[in-house]
Amino acid sequence: xxxxxxxxxxxxxxxxxxxxxxxxxxxxxxxxxxxxxxxxxxxxxxxxxxxxxxxxxxxxxxxxxxxxxxxxxxxxxxxxxxxxxxxxxxxxxxxxxxxxxxxxxxxxxxxxxxxxxxxxxxxxxxxxxxxxxxxxxxxxxxxxxxxxxxxxxxxxxxxxxxxxxxxxxxxxxxxxxxxxxxxxxxxxxxxxxxxxxxxxxxxxxxxxxxxxxxxxxxxxxxxxxxxxxxxxxxxxxxxxxxxxxxxxxxxxxxxxxxxxxxxxxxxxxxxxxxxxxxxxxxxxxxxxxxxxxxxxxxxxxxxxxxxxxxxxxxxxxxxxxxxxxxxxxxxxxxxxxxxxxxxxxxxxxxxxxxxxxxxxxxxxxxxxxxxxxxxxxxxxxxxxxxxxxxxxxxxxxxxxxxxxxxxxxxxxxxxxxxxxx
Amino acid sequence: xxxxxxxxxxxxxxxxxxxxxxxxxxxxxxxxxxxxxxxxxxxxxxxxxxxxxxxxxxxxxxxxxxxxxxxxxxxxxxxxxxxxxxxxxxxxxxxxxxxxxxxxxxxxxxxxxxxxxxxxxxxxxxxxxxxxxxxxxxxxxxxxxxxxxxxxxxxxxxxxxxxxxxxxxxxxxxxxxxxxxxxxxxxxxxxxxxxxxxxxxxxxxxxxxxxxxxxxxxxxxxxxxxxxxxxxxxxxxxxxxxxxxxxxxxx
Numbered sequence: 001x002x003x004x005x006x007x008x009x010x011x012x013x014x015x016x017x018x019x020x021x022x023x024x025x026x027x028x029x030x031x032x033x034x035x036x037x038x039x040x041x042x043x044x045x046x047x048x049x050x051x052x053x054x055x056x057x058x059x060x061x062x063x064x065x066x067x068x069x070x071x072x073x074x075x076x077x078x079x080x081x082x083x084x085x086x087x088x089x090x091x092x093x094x095x096x097x098x099x100x101x102x103x104x105x106x107x108x109x110x111x112x113x114x115x116x117x118x119x120x121x122x123x124x125x126x127x128x129x130x131x132x133x134x135x136x137x138x139x140x141x142x143x144x145x146x147x148x149x150x151x152x153x154x155x156x157x158x159x160x161x162x163x164x165x166x167x168x169x170x171x172x173x174x175x176x177x178x179x180x181x182x183x184x185x186x187x188x189x190x191x192x193x194x195x196x197x198x199x200x201x202x203x204x205x206x207x208x209x210x211x212x213x214x215x216x217x218x219x220x221x222x223x224x225x226x227x228x229x230x231x232x233x234x235x236x237x238x239x240x241x242x243x244x245x246x247x248x249x250x251x252x253x254x255x256x257x258x259x260x261x262x263x264x265x266x267x268x269x270x271x272x273x274x275x276x277x278x279x280x281x282x283x284x285x286x287x288x289x290x291x292x293x294x295x296x297x298x299x300x301x302x303x304x305x306x307x308x309x310x311x312x313x314x315x316x317x318x319x320x321x322x323x324x325x326x327x328x329x330x331x332x333x334x335x336x337x338x339x340x341x342x343x344x345x346x347x348x349x350x351x352x353x354x355x356x357x358x359x360x361x362x363x364x365x366x367x368x369x370x371x372x373x374x375x376x377x378x379x380x381x382x383x384x385x386x387x388x389x390x391x392x393x394x395x396x397x398x399x400x401x402x403x404x405x406x407x408x409x410x411x412x413x414x415x416x417x418x419x420x421x
Numbered sequence: 422x423x424x425x426x427x428x429x430x431x432x433x434x435x436x437x438x439x440x441x442x443x444x445x446x447x448x449x450x451x452x453x454x455x456x457x458x459x460x461x462x463x464x465x466x467x468x469x470x471x472x473x474x475x476x477x478x479x480x481x482x483x484x485x486x487x488x489x490x491x492x493x494x495x496x497x498x499x500x501x502x503x504x505x506x507x508x509x510x511x512x513x514x515x516x517x518x519x520x521x522x523x524x525x526x527x528x529x530x531x532x533x534x535x536x537x538x539x540x541x542x543x544x545x546x547x548x549x550x551x552x553x554x555x556x557x558x559x560x561x562x563x564x565x566x567x568x569x570x571x572x573x574x575x576x577x578x579x580x581x582x583x584x585x586x587x588x589x590x591x592x593x594x595x596x597x598x599x600x601x602x603x604x605x606x607x608x609x610x611x612x613x614x615x616x617x618x619x620x621x622x623x624x625x626x627x628x629x630x631x632x633x634x635x636x637x638x639x640x641x642x643x644x645x646x647x648x649x650x651x652x653x654x655x656x657x658x659x660x661x662x663x664x665x666x667x668x669x670x671x672x
Contacts, residue, residue, distance in 0.1 A: 368475075373511045374521070376471050377581060378499035378529035387524065391515025391564075398515065398564065 009048065015069040017045050019169065020139055027142055028111075030118030040126060040138035049132065056130045059311040059343045060282040065251050066225055069197045074168035075143065081164040084187050084217060085404040093163040093172050094143050105153025105182075111144035111173055123175065123203060133227045133255055137199040140171035147186075151179030151207060158185035158405065167194025173201045180207035180235070185402055190218040190226065191248070200228040208235040208262060214242050215405055217412065220249035222277055229255040234294075236262030243400055244271040245409055246281050247416045256285040260294035269298040270400070272393040274413065275308035275340065276420035282311035289322040296326070301393045302333040304340035305420055313345045314359070320351040329359040334366075334392055364392065390417055423447040423470075423589055423620055427481035429645075430469045439465040441645035442481065447589075447638075452621040454631055454656060457642035458664045463624045464508060466642065467593040470622070471505040472498050485589065499525075500532040502588030506578040506595050513565040518577075521565050522547060526584055550583040554610050571598035579610040590614065591622045596630035608633030628660035643668055 009017065020041045024034065049066060050057035075094045083090050089099045096110040114120050124141070126134035143163070149155070163172055170192070178184060188202065198220070206212050220226050226249050234240055246252060258267055273281050287296055300312050310333070318325045333342040344361035366388050374384035394413055400406045423446065430440040439462045447453045457463050469476050470483060472495035482489050490498050513521075527537040538546075551558050554576045566574050575595055582590055592611070596604055611634050615621070623634055631639075631653065639655040640647045643664070648671035649655065659667065 370511055370513050372471075372473050372495060373507070373513065374516075374525075375495035376473075376499055376505055377521070377525035377585065378496050378532070379521075379525050380496045380528060380532075381494065383524065383528065384496070387516055387521070388513070391513060393515070395515035395564070 072168035074165040074170040105150040144173040160187040165192035182210040198226040204232040225251040234265040237264035267296040300331040424484040429480035454636035504587030508594040572603040
């Protein structure tokens with residue numbers, strides 16, 4: 001008898017196992033898909049959800065934190081959502097509806113069709129035993145869309161992947177294949193209302209010489225727990241800029257698992273975590289540089305108020321062959337309340353000998369000189385401080401290559417402050 | 422009216438005394454120039470007037486219209502009409518210039534019981550002021566002072582001064598880093614603001630600025646005290662002879 005079988009399931013684990021038993025016959029997929037789903041849930045039922053003793057989950061004890069899992073498909077009462085900015089083509093991940101103004105060169109396929117044809121079986125397999133998000137999503141996934149962007153396409157407008165859910169469970173997957181030499185901006189919205197449990201996986205391949213701006217906006221409700229993942233692979237001279245704004249949710253974990261596969265690849269991440277109330281937001285990144293001459297810069301800025309807690313784990317792995325890698329990572333946190341906390345765990349694992357790598361994690365403070373300047377113009381201290389706290393995060397959002405989206409993100413930050421400031 | 426009486430101030434962090442008994446009076450409508458060699462305490466004086474808490478006042482007082490401002494924080498002093506044009510204006514990424522201007526102007530207006538300005542009226546004033554200062558208004562779309570050249574920052578300071586309409590304008594080395602054309606534009610901006618009910622304290626190391634902003638009085642600051650006061654001809658004398666002679670006389 002192994003230790004695994006001794007686990008007494010928590011309420012959430014039991015709910016997941018029951019939900020799976022109830023829905024497996026109706027979940028979309030070929031016979032082989034069903035097998036893949038059963039394997040995925042099998043890992044959860046024997047091992048249980050990860051606790052703080054599992055290194056990858058040390059700061060987010062999922063077993064302890066995930067108290068309940070609501071029943072039922074969350075789709076029904078999901079509220080329609082306005083696009084992040086004007087002139088964006090929206091794709092609804094629940095019904096797979098494609099807008100009439102979809103830019104040329106973009107194909108959208110219902111995820112359900114791919115599942116039925118068994119075409120996703122292989123990619124459903126979790127990456128490793130710690131890939132709990134991949135496993136949960138593989139077991140339950142039922143909604144989403146696959147995007148293909150033809151080589152050479154220069155999208156004349158951004159795409160928005162919209163998934164606004166109601167109470168219950170929502171499990172989404174979005175395989176995206178970006179061809180060579182594409183220019184594209186893709187906005188991913190994570191939002192909804194009501195007690196919900198959401199998982200999501202984005203599986204992105206960026207072709208050679210392509211340039212993608214991916215903007216993730218997470219504004220879940222205070223009773224939504226969400227576990228999502230973005231996997232990506234970058235081709236030769238490909239560039240991916242990933243902008244993340246976390247501004248909601250109760251228990252949120254967002255994993256980024258990226259591989260720079262082609263020489264000249266560049267990954268840029270700008271992540272803003274606004275933590276309020278009793279929320280717990282975890283951003284965990286593992287980035288692999290496996291060929292020579294790739295670059296990456298990750299900047300994470302956090303503001304923690306109330307009793308919120310946050311986590312950033314950033315692991316940069318530079319393979320022996322990956323000479324001339326330039327990798328930079330910085331995580332800065334402003335703790336606005338005494339009861340808030342943030343854990344940062346930057347890690348560099350370098351096997352090449354000719355690289356430029358660096359990381360830093362700091363607890364930031366309001367710059368007193370800046371405060372004096374603003375006050376000397378008649379702005380009262382509390383307002384001046386609020387302006388500077390906002391500036392601390394707005395600074396890294398305002399430099400994105402899309403002005404309207406930058407502005408929309410900064411105004412989301414304003415919204416958050418008016419609710420949590 | 423500004424009355425500085427026997428003002429002593431030191432650096433809060435290490436206790437170094439910088440101002441050692443400054444006495445100075447500036448009447449409404451007066452432009453007073455403060456000159457002095459490096460390290461004489463000129464910038465410190467401007468910061469202490471504006472209320473920077475890196476400095477501690479240990480003795481003496483600063484009266485503005487008869488009331489001490491020492492207990493007021495910088496925002497309260499600003500609302501009372503005090504404005505400091507910084508020698509090195511700060512770049513503040515993440516704070517949009519227009520939002521900053523609007524917040525500052527309306528905070529001052531509401532603290533004085535005036536109505537807050539609506540955005541169109543605000544924009545109108547900003548446009549008028551920036552065209553007078555030959556500033557490209559698109560610069561104001563940037564975050565506060567970010568990416569501005571030295572000269573642009575100085576113009577932006579004067580722009581703020583025009584918008585906020587203070588009653589006591591302290592200009593700290595506004596001429597530093599300006600070429601002669603920019604200096605003229607900035608000086609014109611200041612001269613336009615001269616009026617009977619507004620006092621100026623123009624701090625400068627060189628006489629050059631005072632050719633363009635002609636002072637009513639000139640005061641020489643040395644080792645934290647005013648060692649000599651006079652009319653505008655005192656500035657010319659300094660230009661000719663340097664500080665050494667006057668310092669020698671005072672010593």
